[in-house]
Amino acid sequence: MTILDTLNEAQGLVGRYWKEEQSPEQARILGCARDVLIFISATGQPYRFEDYRERLQAGNPSRLAATTEELVRRAADFFEQLRGESQSERERALALVIIDALHFIDSTGQLDDFKRYSRELDSNEPPRVVASFDTREQAEAWLRNHPSPPHCASILIAGRYHTVAYDRETNGRYLPPSRELEYYLASLEQDSPPAAVASFDTLQEAEAWLSAQPAPPRRAWVRISGEVYLAVYHPNVNHRALYPLSLADGFEINTDVEPGSA
Structure with a gap:
């Protein structure tokens, strides 16, 4: 085991x-x-x-x-x-x-x-990540050179969640995509129906607004060109992100899981 x-x-x-x-x-x-x-x-x-x-x-x-x-x-x-x-x-x-x-x-x-x-x-904040990268090449270089990769932790690559998979017996190192964000967005939409705190015509305007916040929200709904996004701040990696709610389309939430179970 x-x-x-x-x-x-x-x-x-x-x-x-x-x-x-x-x-x-x-x-x-x-x-x-x-x-x-x-x-x-x-x-x-x-x-x-x-x-x-x-x-x-x-x-x-x-x-x-x-x-x-x-x-x-x-x-x-x-x-x-x-x-x-x-x-x-x-x-x-x-x-x-x-x-x-x-x-x-x-x-x-x-x-x-x-x-x-x-x-x-x-407070149902977004799932924690331990690192954020703009490109997969950057993430792979970080993983390749890491002396002891954080096995099973989440990282962001170009705004999408991935899992750090590390087998120390074989030194195998992988970054499979994760659906943790999709699950979180679907769950949040169910528990906290979107009520946008701000609206923008373009993604660039929304990114500028989020970057300018001196105390960015840990999570807040916004609208961009009529579409709902979640504005997020990941404080432990000092990263601000905008996640489209459409990522959760078709994702079903299991409401039968006990609070103490995995």
Whole structure:
């Protein structure tokens, strides 16, 4: 089983404990566990996390620091209790994956970035990207020369999402196109029907407007020549983009997925 399979299965464990009728405290704890597993994949760190777990198994136990975010501490305590009470060996193993994930972001100094990422998820901001390139040639050169590519993270190439696929056993490096943006646009249109904050005659006018914003919107609907676009700012790569809503045409949203599942 690959580390991605393990992370996905751990997401399933969170989903099994997510209930329609649950306390706000349990919702926060399970949401924290869900988000930390997503964060590890979205930031391209599955292999780094796998190496971290191997070091733990080699006899280097991890401890939460005194400054650890309280929610992270409570989430770790919840899954420690689950490990002690569960009769399922696999469930105990997956609970340990979640505990290790919580310790991982703490011990690697990523708590602040994780909190920012959780806020991005809560406010339904566009999927995070770790880099942006104007051309595929630029992206391929970056990937070819990267000492440890961010496996499974998203990047932008000419305004379209691609996934960084890296197999460190073979050193295989690929940039397959992703439909993450299409899914996001379709979901956003369903949850937040477009109400344009500005209208433009041409794409160039819209790009000039977006470039001139001192505090660009993380996301805002605009109209360009009568067509709906999403104006987006990706702060971690300082990139501004205009995504046509037409990309989501024909894309169906599965509304049956549980909040805690992958």
